[in-house]
Every structure is written in C-alpha cells, then in structure tokens.
Amino acid sequence: MNRVLRTFAITLAAVVTASLLFTPMVVAQDDPLIARAQALFEPIPTTGYAELDDNPYTEAKSELGRMLWFDPRLSASWAISCNSCHNLGTGGVDLQSKSIGHDWQRGGRNSPTMLNAVYNLAQFWDGRAADLEEQAMGPVQDSLEMNNTPENAVATLKSMPGYVEAFEAAFPGEADPVTFENMAKAIEVFEATLLTPNAPFDLYMKGDADAINAEEREGFELFVNKGCVSCHMGINIGGTGYFPFGVIERPDAFILPEDDLGRYQVTNVEADKYAFKSPSLRNIELTPPYFHSGSIWSLEDAVRIMGDAQLGATLTDDDVVKITAFLRTLTGDQPVVEFPILPEITESTPLPTGMTMP
Template sequence: MMKTSIFLTFLAMSSWAIAQDTFMALPDKAPVPKNNPMTKEKIELGKILFFDPRISESGTISCNSCHNVMAGGDDARATSIGHGGQKGKRSAPTVWNSAFLTVQFWDGRSPDLEDQARGPITNPIEMGMKSHDVALERIRQIPGYKKYFEAAFPKDKSPMNIQNAVNAIAAYERTLITPGSKFDQYMKGNKKAMNAQEIRGMKTVETVGCTACHFGPNFSGPLPPEKEGNYQKFPQNPNPEIVKKYNLSEDLGRYEVTKKEEDKNVYRVPTWRNVALTAPYFHNGSVKTLEEAVRVMGKLQLDVDLTSNQVEDIVAFLNTLTGPFPAQTMPRLPELRGRTLVED
C-alpha cells in the first residue's frame, strides 16, 4: 500500500491537476457488502441496539457511550471507561465514516463492521456481557425487540440472533457518514468553499508527504470493497525522546494480532475525516492537541520538522474535513414493563 501511494504522491507532485487519487470527495453513500444490504428497518434496529445500554452487564454502557454520535463519534478521552470503570489501553476511534475503512480497529484485527460489533458486547472492559448468548437473552426478554428483528429480517424464521444484531448495527453505522464538508464542496467545484490558508494546508500535506499514507476519500487509503488494510509502521523514524514522551512503542499494534516481527508497531492508517473533533490523538490518546499530533507525524513518519506556519496550515486544512452530521432522532428503546433485566 505504501508503495503505491508514494508512487501516486510523486506523480501528483509533478502536477496539482492529477492529484485526484490523493484528494477525493467522500461518496454520498457508504460501500455496502452484498451479504448485508441496507434497509430502513435494519437501520432502525441497528440504531436501537447502538443506543441500548441494556446489552451491557451493568445496564449503563451502550455503543454510544464511547462513540457519541452527538459529538465526534468518540468519547474525547485518551482511553475509554468501560464496565466497572475499567480503562483499556487504546483510544476509541470515531464511528463516523468507519464504513469507509477496509479493516477495523487500530491494528486492523477485524475485517468489517459486522465482525467488529461482536467485540465490545462481550469485552470484559467494555460492555462486559458474559457471552453473546447472555446478551441475546437480554434482548429476547424485552418484548418490544421482536417486531424490530422481524421487520429487519423478514425472511428469517427466528431472526433474533447475534448475526442479525451485528448486521443491523453495521447497517446503522453505514449511515454515519459525513460527506458535504468544506473540503468535499471544494472538490466538487465550489472553489470558494476553502480559503487560502486551507488550500495551502492541502498542498502542504501533499508536498511534505502525508498523503503517501493518508489518501483517498477517507484519507485512510483505499475504500471497501478493497479488503486489505492500509498498514504502516508508526513510528517510521525512531525518535527516542518523542516516543518516550508519548509512550508510543509499548503497544505493539498489529504484531499483537499476527505475532510477525515485521508487524511490530504497525497500525492501520486512520481517517482524517472529523479528526478536529477526535482529540486526544493516536492509538493511546497520548497527544492532546491536533497541532502536536501533526508535528509528531511530521517528525516520526517523515523525519521533517514542520514549521509553525506549516502546522497551522495543515490544521486549517484538517478542519475543512469536519462534515455535517446527519441529524439523529433518538430511538425509543423497546419497552420492558414492570421489571428490569439489570442486577445491582
């Protein structure tokens, strides 16, 4: 992936006009896998599940707790607080535009949103359910859920199962996309949508080489149906001082999945979309501001000391990638009358 994109970048550098593989507007619709088509009913069920804290052991944690769709699609924390107040070692990425990632998680250990959604429900430090069967039993005990599953999966004889639940969540997540940012308007021909500084920042990310890794409509590389992750070593250029300051080498990234030497400290390239709303930064949330994250990237990934002006321009550009979020009407959670499922 790095090779192709560096090649593209070099091509692009020779003429601004052909930079279209680097800079592209976000599609108006997310890519949809053939085996999980989106329907209104499936999206509605997925939304309800996304917001239902009852599928967590304590009854207090929903997907939205860590991926707040009223905000950046994350929790604005370095590391999340999950079941029993426990903290994980990684920072919650945004769910906004996660539909445009070829692999999920910082280390790419999950191939798609359907598979990803299985994780948090039973993760002992996230939602903390003992098993998917226990989670499903909770859902089954809430009479109101039945009709939503039936409407979403009309062909299934017994539609209340985990596969359908995660399919529905993924379908809902594919609606959480933010085309229409200043940058998208600019790419679609409205040259007034970005100001001079923002355009300067856009040129800078290309000339200094950021777009070797962060390219395409989501600035995270190719989109699905591509299946391969856009993996890159981080840090590329060891700088003991910065690495120590932000504790950037302890987590071994993709190596923790594959146990291959070459995957040590390798991460999937994250999106730049709405990155201005997702501080703090990096897999461990150790860097508090976007300015500093940009500076660190310059140093660790490209071995350049970006000037203050360059950093300001790049941040101005990154801010043009904040998109309008589709308005969310809260689902009314299916009712359970006269009793609760949660033990104290």
C-alpha cells in the same frame, strides 16, 4: 490493424470520450490543484448510507441498528452503550484518552470515531476485525467494555417484544431472527449511515475552487508535497493501510507506549511491530485526544509529531498552522440521528450485574 482490433479501438475511444463527457467532476480550469485532489481522494457520497457487499441496506435494519447502538442493556451493567464511547454528538468519540468501560475500567487504547468507519480497510487500530459486522460482536463481550455474553445479550433482546418485532421486520422470513449475528448485522447497517458529506474539502474536490481559502489550499499542498498523503489517502484520507508509528523517529513512550505492539499482535510479523492503521483524518478537529494512546490533545502538536516521526521532515510553525487549517476543511455535515425510544423490559429480562460504586 485487423477488424476485431479496430472495432475494439473505436469502442474504446467512444467509451473514453463518453466518460470524459459525462464525468461528474468538474475540473476548474484555473485551479490545477483540484485535479490533483481528485486523483488522490474521493468525496463522501451524499446518498445517506454506504452500500455493504453482503448486508444490503434496509430501513428496518438501520432502525433496529440505531436502537441497539443506543441501548445500554446490551452491556452487563446496563450502564454502557456503543454511544457511551462513540458519542455521535461529539464526532463519534468519547473525548477520553482511554475509554471508561465496565465497572469503571479504562481500556488500552483511544476510542476511534464511528463516522465514515465503513470506509476503513479493517476495524480497530490494529485491524483485527475484518468489517463492522465482525467488529460489533467484540465490544459487547469485551470484559473492559460491555462485559456481556452473546447468550445473555440474546436472552435480553428476546425478553422484550418490541425487539422481537424489530428483528422480525429487519430479517423477514427467518425462523429465529433474534440472534447475536443479526444484532451485529443491524448495527453494521446503522453504522454505514454515519457518513459526513459536504466537507469544504469535498466541495473543493467537486470543483468549487472557493470552498477552501488560500491558507487551507497551501496546507493541502504541503500535505501532499511533504508526503502525509502517502499514508493518509483515499476516500477517508486514511484508513487504507498499516504503518509503523515512528518510521523515521520513535516518539517517546508517553505517545507510543512500549507494551502495545499494534498490528504485530495480529500478524506476528516482525515488520508489524508498532504498526497501526493510519486513521482517517476526516472530522479530525472534532476527535481529540489523538493517536492510539490518546496522548495528545492539540491537533497542531499531532501534526508536528507526525512530521518528526513519519517524515523526518521538521515542519516549520507556519507549515504546521497551514496543514492544520487544511485538516479542519475535512469536517463534514454531521449525521443527524434521532434518539430512539427503546422497548421496555419484561419480567423475563435478565437484570443488570456488576457495576460497583467507585
């Protein structure tokens, strides 16, 4: 071994030793399953927010994002806010099969949770928005959701001095800070604070062998050994890729409607027909009904359907009960969000339009 190589080898050994010594995770000697959990998943950080690459966290941005999140005046009708369909009091969803949007219209898909959404590889069931910033511009303009235009949304925000000040504080030094893009950036930063740390399973992963009970532990083993983990892994226990719904057996049209081609609508690639983003299973017990069709209300039924459709392994009733028990250990501390007092309108605020009585 030449000197350079030897120095390298010694350095490497030192680094490995150091990383073993200082590794923050504790592997409980009596529970080898913890090491397995650590290799497959990651706990949600307890830092209060996730760092975004191109949109650094500031308190001013997060506060502005919180105001925008709850403000129905971003919708044409002043009746609908982001929180209408992603209610932070109910796990970040609306508990509707399909959300009710502008003028009482129902959308085409079930509303996904906002909790931990920052960790998904892309946004929407079909991944058509790359990140939360791009995503946030969608619903404001969607005719089935908030039915607004960027121009009208910006005019509305500019008409209220309270908002102009909040945008100036969030985007200091910008000549014209009240823009549609900055609105989306502030919402993205706020959404990156919607994390749910300290789920029992996360505590287990961090080395607390007693954080989950024997049944939940068996459920976790089944989840891994039956193959659920091949599509629901990583920090969000899902949200890492697109997979056809019905790999083995196509569910019936009530669960998998024929007219929603999923990821194919974004890529036009044949193999993506009926493929959807594998959803995060965190807080899953709080967010029925399940699937992009919002067709199934019972978590146990959803697990059974996954076994048939994705694994071709019929799960016994006992397996289903145990896997479901494990899934319930994925519920973390819900973010405590103070409801903002919103700026008052002025004479120049464009008035609401287009919400007829049913």
